[in-house]
Amino acid sequence: MNPKNKVTCIITGATSGIGLESAIQLATRGFFIIGIGRNDDRCIRAFQKVKQHTEFRDPVFLNCDLSDQKQIKDLSEIICDYTDRVDVMINNAAGIFLTRKLDAQGIEMSWSVNYLSHFLLTGLLLKKLKNWNNSKIINLSSIAHENSSINFSDVSFEENFNGMKSYRQSKLAMLMWTYILADKLNKSGTSVNAVHPGIIRTRLLSNNGVFSPLLNFGLKIVGKNVTKGASNVARIADIPDDKNISGKYFYESKIQESSLNSMDKKNQIRLWLLSEQMSGFKY
Ligand SMILES: NC(=O)c1ccc[n+]([C@@H]2O[C@H](COP(=O)([O-])OP(=O)(O)OC[C@H]3O[C@@H](n4cnc5c(N)ncnc54)[C@H](OP(=O)(O)O)[C@@H]3O)[C@@H](O)[C@H]2O)c1
Numbered sequence: 001m002n003p004k005n006k007v008t009c010i011i012t013g014a015t016s017g018i019g020l021e022s023a024i025q026l027a028t029r030g031f032f033i034i035g036i037g038r039n040d041d042r043c044i045r046a047f048q049k050v051k052q053h054t055e056f057r058d059p060v061f062l063n064c065d066l067s068d069q070k071q072i073k074d075l076s077e078i079i080c081d082y083t084d085r086v087d088v089m090i091n092n093a094a095g096i097f098l099t100r101k102l103d104a105q106g107i108e109m110s111w112s113v114n115y116l117s118h119f120l121l122t123g124l125l126l127k128k129l130k131n132w133n134n135s136k137i138i139n140l141s142s143i144a145h146e147n148s149s150i151n152f153s154d155v156s157f158e159e160n161f162n163g164m165k166s167y168r169q170s171k172l173a174m175l176m177w178t179y180i181l182a183d184k185l186n187k188s189g190t191s192v193n194a195v196h197p198g199i200i201r202t203r204l205l206s207n208n209g210v211f212s213p214l215l216n217f218g219l220k221i222v223g224k225n226v227t228k229g230a231s232n233v234a235r236i237a238d239i240p241d242d243k244n245i246s247g248k249y250f251y252e253s254k255i256q257e258s259s260l261n262s263m264d265k266k267n268q269i270r271l272w273l274l275s276e277q278m279s280g281f282k283y
Pocket of ligand 1: 012013014015016017018019036037038039042064065066067091092093094095113140141142143196197198199200201202203204205206223
């Protein structure tokens with residue numbers, strides 16, 4: 001993809017960490033960035049940072065709490081006002097919720113924000129945007145998907161909730177959705193890939209009240225620099241269209257096989273049907 005074509009890139013969770021740094025790296029290469037955040041002040045600060053690196057068109061930052069399906073539907077309308085063309089969509093926003101929290105619909109937060117919101121937003125934009133040829137969908141998964149399964153009878157973990165288990169489930173769902181969406185969009189000109197960006201120093205554990213600083217400090221000790229994590233994401237946006245790479249899992253910069261559970265076709269279909277039901281949206 002030639003950034004000189006003034007391509008548009010949507011990034012969810014663009015106010016912090018890997019999302020913000022990806023926005024900066026892609027703005028530097030000429031992309032028009034539409035960043036999504038959940039807090040006005042953080043959106044303004046991210047806007048200012050990305051603007052400093054902008055080559056072509058000032059970024060736009062839109063406030064949307066991805067745990068609210070009504071806000072996601074409104075957001076998709078607003079995005080259509082800003083652009084009739086989406087070339088890269090980076091489904092990045094997420095959190096780790098160590099205590100059980102519910103979203104506006106009564107769905108557990110990790111499932112809602114990390115996975116279902118992206119299923120819905122991507123679906124809404126796929127349907128509405130006309131110029132979707134040679135576009136790329138990049139889904140943030142994680143090595144955390146390994147040793148996980150989808151708890152189909154209770155994805156919200158009404159029973160036996162465990163925050164890390166729920167996070168791992170949401171990252172497995174991102175991967176399984178990547179595979180089935182890539183199959184569905186085969187030959188459409190839109191590629192869909194997933195990435196584990198590396199263990200990266202970010203604020204991923206910030207949703208845990210007074211324990212957040214300590215938990216994020218742990219990530220700081222073991223994690224790599226955010227520039228590295230973002231370059232593993234932004235690189236996928238630069239894969240030439242004629243390479244036809246779709247339905248793949250990138251472990252940092254290399255394509256790798258994901259867990260056996262993630263490749264189970266029957267469960268991928270089950271996940272798709274469940275997601276349609278929980279989001280109230282059919283692609
Ligand atoms: N860091 C790692 O080691 C690692 C490893 C593997 C995968 N990942 C994946 O990388 C992605 C980025 O995470 P990160 O590490 O960069 O974490 P981060 O710094 O906490 O960034 C998460 C982003 O998501 C946003 N967000 C959270 N809840 C939201 C909501 N309800 N509505 C809208 N936006 C919301 C956050 O907004 P605020 O700025 O308002 O908080 C922030 O911009 C995630 O998908 C994560 O699972 C990270």
